[in-house]
Amino acid sequence: MLPRRRMLGLAVTQRSATAIEVAVAKGAARVQRAAQFVFPEETGVDEPQRLGQALKEFLHEAGFSASRCVIGLDAARVSAREKSLPPASGDSVAQILAIAVEQEFASDYKELLFDYADGTGDDGNPSVLLVAAPRRHLDHLVAMAKEAGLTVSAITSSTMALADSVNGLLLADRLVLHVFQGGVELAAKSRGGALRAWRLSVSPPAEPDGSAPAAGTWLDELAHELRRIMYMHAGDAAAGQPRELLVWDETGPDPKAWDALARRLDVPVRLCASDEWRSTAAGRSAPLGGQYSAATAMALAGLKGRPLPVDFLHSRLAPRRPLALRRKVAWGIGVAAAVLLAAGLFVFDLIQVERDVADLEARLAENAPSLAAAKDVVARAAFARAWYRRQPRLLECLRELTLAFPADGGIWTTSLSMQEDLRGVVAGKATTESMVLEVLDTLKANPRFAEIKPLYLREAGRGGREVAFAMSFRFVGSD
16 A cells, blocks of 8 residues: 555544544654534534535635545444454454354344454454444445545544554553543453453533532543443453553543542553654644544554554455456457367366266265254254353342442341342341432432332331331343
């Protein structure tokens, strides 16, 4: 691929796009321009012509001059599934995944575009992350760029591209947190060893200095989500806590807020800036910091022709187009075929094919018992796999139930019964009725629980100092 002199990175979210232009100057890549494009009111990606015209005017007014771009999607637009592969799959990975895609996405196969990220599982066998994005959304983004006078070089995941650009810092025990206006995303190595991104169900506070009353609540919610991801997804439980959390923050809160997050997680937190992980000071009077970090990573990858973790525009799962033959070569092949046909080689080939078919049919009949036995083993393994879960929902239920009870005492459980469908009854005692009601309200406010019903609340003894209670519930989990 020929090196390019100028590239535009566009990190697109639901209502905005972060734009940054990187160019080669004096033998080094440097940031030339950076700006935030907010979509016009009542205009979204589903109106690519109107949005493309608005983007064209925005780029012209901001002084952008790059004609090629790399577009990044937020994690809400991307879904991923890990797939383990047979040992020594080699060049057959794409064929195996193409079959898996048709089987697992049969209902909406034509509505999605797929690619995969490479990895290696804990057992040393190949493992990949199968990534999908809505085809219609990607078509709208390409049409928007075309309307704005841009040529799209690649479409990828913004956070995955940011994490992939860390140059070796993203090890199995390190995580990357990407905070931007309207969302928070986390990138880490999955159990299979491939790079993966998650969209967290929290949003940064509106106040940029982090002094708003909601800032503390936001940090609590962020810490809870990070613990859940680290426990359920980022590596095996035996691997322990991550060694470091790398934060790229595009919202600009007080750095002390991240110190508070480090204390909550008991994990070191490092704020990253563009000039800390790239030798591109951008020619600016001040470093960019975390702002525009994802767009910078994508623009640099496109500028240097470096492969991205996933690229929906040039997917490795896309069917290969046959090479167009030149007219002279086509005429030569036609003449050669006519000569072969005239010499009778076609008849000889047909006879040989018939012999091969007969031989294969005989071998198929000979292997029929072994094939039937293999199908039976596959069916048994598929049935047993449904009983094996890497995510223990019962432990998650016990954890959420424990967190509903206050840590300072005053209320305790005496018995807990659970059924296979995660319906349960918890009974206990408390010093006051109000503490029982607080626990009941906490469970009702937790979306992981449903059908919360008090069974009884009465005095536990004659003295009237304690009350006994019981309540039933159904655990629905976070799926």
